[in-house]
Amino acid sequence: MGPEVAASLRAFFARDEVEEVMQRLRKAGVDPAPMAAPAEGALSGEVIVFTGKLERMSRDAAKTRAVAAGAAVGSSITRKTTLVVAGAKAGSKLDKARELEIPILTEEEFLERLA
Numbered sequence: 727m728g729p730e731v732a733a734s735l736r737a738f739f740a741r742d743e744v745e746e747v748m749q750r751l752r753k754a755g756v757d758p759a760p761m762a763a764p765a766e767g768a769l770s771g772e773v774i775v776f777t778g779k780l781e782r783m784s785r786d787a788a789k790t791r792a793v794a795a796g797a798a799v800g801s802s803i804t805r806k807t808t809l810v811v812a813g814a815k816a817g818s819k820l821d822k823a824r825e826l827e828i829p830i831l832t833e834e835e836f837l838e839r840l841a
Contacts, residue, residue, distance in 0.1 A: 768839050770796030774809045775823070778816030780833050788836070795840055803828065811836045 738744060751758065774797045776785050783791075788811065789799045800807055803822040810823040810830045823830055831839070 767795035768841075769809075772797040772808045773800055773806050774798070774811060775800045775803055775807050775819060776811045776813070777819035777823075778813030780811075780813040782833055782837065788833075791840055792836075 739748075748758065769792055772792075774792050776788055776799070780788055792799050797809075803810065803819050803826065805826065807823070807826070807828050810819065810828055811833060812820050812823075812830050813833055820830065
């Protein structure tokens with residue numbers, strides 16, 4: 727987030743009517759806690775895309791573990807993607823990763839990085 731967006735957000739939340747809405751939400755039991763900082767871990771700074779069928783865990787479980795280890799998870803291959811985890815029957819995402827020369831991990835290699 728850049729300084730312009732940050733200033734805009736600050737101005738929005740400083741408005742009286744927004745504070746009133748926040749007060750009503752708190753009274754209704756909503757606790758607007760600040761977002762947690764990204765986790766630091768074995769995959770900090772990585773942008774991972776999963777493709778194909780994973781054998782040892784669901785794709786959702788793999789994404790959760792990647793985020794807990796500090797990675798961001800994408801749904802498509804872009805130039806920002808830094809790692810691809812390829813399971814069985816990986817298709818066009820795997821081809822695109824190879825074309826862009828993005829490192830490709832097997833599920834086992836992904837799990838080893840988490841260890």
